[in-house]
Amino acid sequence: MRNDLSTMSITQLQDRIRRFGVRGVSLCGQTVDGKPLGATVKQYFDDLLVSITDPAAIEQGNKFRASAETDPAARRQLCGIRVETLNNYILATNNIASMFFELVNLADDERPVVQNTTDQEINVTFVGADGGIKSAKVVKEDDETLINLRYLTTDRVRYRRVDIYRGSITDAALKTLRMAYDIKNQIDGQCYSLLTDPAKGAFGTFRFYKDGVNPPLAKRSQYVFLPNSRINVANLPTTNDITLASNSATSSFSYECIRAAVKYFAQWNGAFPEGDLSPTGRILIPGGDVADIGSEIVPSGTTNNPVANELLVSGFSRINYMGRDWNLESDNTLPPGSCLVEANRKPGRVYMKPSQDRDIVRGEEDYELALNNEEERWAQKVFGAYINSASRMNVLRINYRTLPA
Amino acid sequence: MLFEILKRSPRPVVSLLTPASGQGYALPMSGLIGYMRGTPMQESATAGQAELADGTKPFAGFMTRDSQGGGGVLGDMIYPNRLELPFVAGEDGSFEFAEEVVAEGANLIDAGLTAATPLKTAISFAAGKFAVAISGQDAQFVLVGLPAPETAGNVRARFVTMAGSMKP
Numbered sequence: 001m002r003n004d005l006s007t008m009s010i011t012q013l014q015d016r017i018r019r020f021g022v023r024g025v026s027l028c029g030q031t032v033d034g035k036p037l038g039a040t041v042k043q044y045f046d047d048l049l050v051s052i053t054d055p056a057a058i059e060q061g062n063k064f065r066a067s068a069e070t071d072p073a074a075r076r077q078l079c080g081i082r083v084e085t086l087n088n089y090i091l092a093t094n095n096i097a098s099m100f101f102e103l104v105n106l107a108d109d110e111r112p113v114v115q116n117t118t119d120q121e122i123n124v125t126f127v128g129a130d131g132g133i134k135s136a137k138v139v140k141e142d143d144e145t146l147i148n149l150r151y152l153t154t155d156r157v158r159y160r161r162v163d164i165y166r167g168s169i170t171d172a173a174l175k176t177l178r179m180a181y182d183i184k185n186q187i188d189g190q191c192y193s194l195l196t197d198p199a200k201g202a203f204g205t206f207r208f209y210k211d212g213v214n215p216p217l218a219k220r221s222q223y224v225f226l227p228n229s230r231i232n233v234a235n236l237p238t239t240n241d242i243t244l245a246s247n248s249a250t251s252s253f254s255y256e257c258i259r260a261a262v263k264y265f266a267q268w269n270g271a272f273p274e275g276d277l278s279p280t281g282r283i284l285i286p287g288g289d290v291a292d293i294g295s296e297i298v299p300s301g302t303t304n305n306p307v308a309n310e311l312l313v314s315g316f317s318r319i320n321y322m323g324r325d326w327n328l329e330s331d332n333t334l335p336p337g338s339c340l341v342e343a344n345r346k347p348g349r350v351y352m353k354p355s356q357d358r359d360i361v362r363g364e365e366d367y368e369l370a371l372n373n374e375e376e377r378w379a380q381k382v383f384g385a386y387i388n389s390a391s392r393m394n395v396l397r398i399n400y401r402t403l404p405a
Numbered sequence: 406m407l408f409e410i411l412k413r414s415p416r417p418v419v420s421l422l423t424p425a426s427g428q429g430y431a432l433p434m435s436g437l438i439g440y441m442r443g444t445p446m447q448e449s450a451t452a453g454q455a456e457l458a459d460g461t462k463p464f465a466g467f468m469t470r471d472s473q474g475g476g477g478v479l480g481d482m483i484y485p486n487r488l489e490l491p492f493v494a495g496e497d498g499s500f501e502f503a504e505e506v507v508a509e510g511a512n513l514i515d516a517g518l519t520a521a522t523p524l525k526t527a528i529s530f531a532a533g534k535f536a537v538a539i540s541g542q543d544a545q546f547v548l549v550g551l552p553a554p555e556t557a558g559n560v561r562a563r564f565v566t567m568a569g570s571m572k573p
Binding site for chain 2: 075158160172176371
């Protein structure tokens with residue numbers, strides 16, 4: 001009578017395995033790792049034989065079956081099928097907050113307040129031998145702004161804890177959540193909205209003291225900059241939102257953008273008491289445009305200059321041009337047609353209050369949730385951000401394409 | 406999602422037998438015939454038996470999972486990541502109330518409720534769908550918003566529980 005595995009006794013199974021092992025000894029050849037095939041197969045069956053009654057092996061098997069309750073990989077192995085799981089969820093890049101905002105953690109009872117101040121130029125003149133010196137008075141025209149904080153909160157996300165057939169499904173439910181990413185992504189989105197806000201953002205024409213625009217601002221400290229009287233303001237940038245002269249409906253990111261950036265930062269040289277404003281070399285470019293710099297150089301004929309050769313050989317992600325390394329970073333959240341240039345100082349501040357961060361998970365210990373077979377979680381962060389008029393020049397936007405109206 | 410509870414209700418969840426027959430449409434998740442999560446139900450004339458809410462009886466709640474004939478299928482056991490296997494049609498299901506919900510599509514919104522329906526309209530149910538309340542119906546929700554639908558052509562609407570009663 002033919003026995004199959006489902007009806008064999010343990011003794012019969014052991015006997016069958018022992019016989020397999022004995023028959024395996026006569027095999028010739030080598031295993032893929034070079035061992036004698038006959039002895040290796042015999043050893044395999046001997047080990048299998050031992051594992052049937054070996055307490056350690058039995059425990060290992062039990063552990064594996066237990067892990068298959070919750071571990072999809074173990075479950076697949078146990079079921080003998082291979083399930084390839086493909087996830088079609090794609091992520092937004094989060095570059096704005098880290099590149100253009102300085103993160104400030106507040107104490108529990110702190111509130112951010114910004115004070116804009118300015119220096120006062122003192123007249124220096126020749127006087128007659130017997131005096132005639134004029135007098136000047138120090139006048140402060142500081143401007144203070146209170147920065148509001150807000151709570152940024154996720155939804156209360158709930159999910160079932162247990163399925164009557166599948167057991168605990170908490171892990172599987174949590175795999176669909178990226179709560180920390182979602183908060184970070186929202187913060188980044190808020191920062192971008194603020195950065196590009198026409199009224200409160202960073203980009204646009206600079207107002208400077210005695211710029212001739214009417215009406216003048218109420219206080220001298222409210223201007224983007226107050227130039228020393230010797231500065232010829234024609235040397236300074238008038239805006240940090242540059243539109244290239246060569247733009248067309250089809251023009252794209254090119255070396256001309258880098259030249260414009262170099263010029264912009266060079267125009268500020270020597271102007272700031274805290275040190276020169278300079279580019280870090282990182283340029284944030286819309287993902288659809290970043291590779292277009294490659295179209296400037298044709299890979300045929302002779303390209304006998306180091307910039308062209310480097311681009312052709314090493315690609316666009318890191319190029320050296322005009323004496324600086326430039327990292328061209330692709331961002332899938334920016335609108336096409338313009339790029340953002342990072343400087344060594346940030347235009348904005350982001351305020352957080354870690355002491356009031358909340359990451360709440362409630363489940364079995366909560367009577368109401370336990371009644372409904374649920375677990376829920378939510379997270380909250382304190383968030384505040386601002387861009388100061390006096391630090392607007394710390395970022396540069398270059399528009400390299402004429403967008404349709 | 407076509408149905409989402411935006412504000413949960415403190416009211417207790419109700420357990421009733423889900424409708425055993427009359428499973429009317431292909432479920433969005435499985436394609437199998439059944440009622441989708443969020444379908445409004447009421448207790449029928451048979452005690453303990455749910456039926457599609459039609460505004461003639463007290464509202465029992467929104468079904469918390471899909472229900473389908475025979476319940477889960479073999480794939481539900483094998484494929485990783487499957488959550489909340491469906492109720493077996495005709496067997497026990499759970500129904501929860503909500504303070505604020507958003508619903509979309511012909512399976513949840515009656516054809517009489519359109520993008521042109523004025524906000525603040527009293528809302529009841531018809532054949533297990535949100536519908537403009539008519540005379541004699543028990544209206545429990547108010548239309549408060551018509552957000553952009555996820556699928557073009559659908560009506561997506563946001564409802565909040567009506568506190569108190571409307572003057573007839």
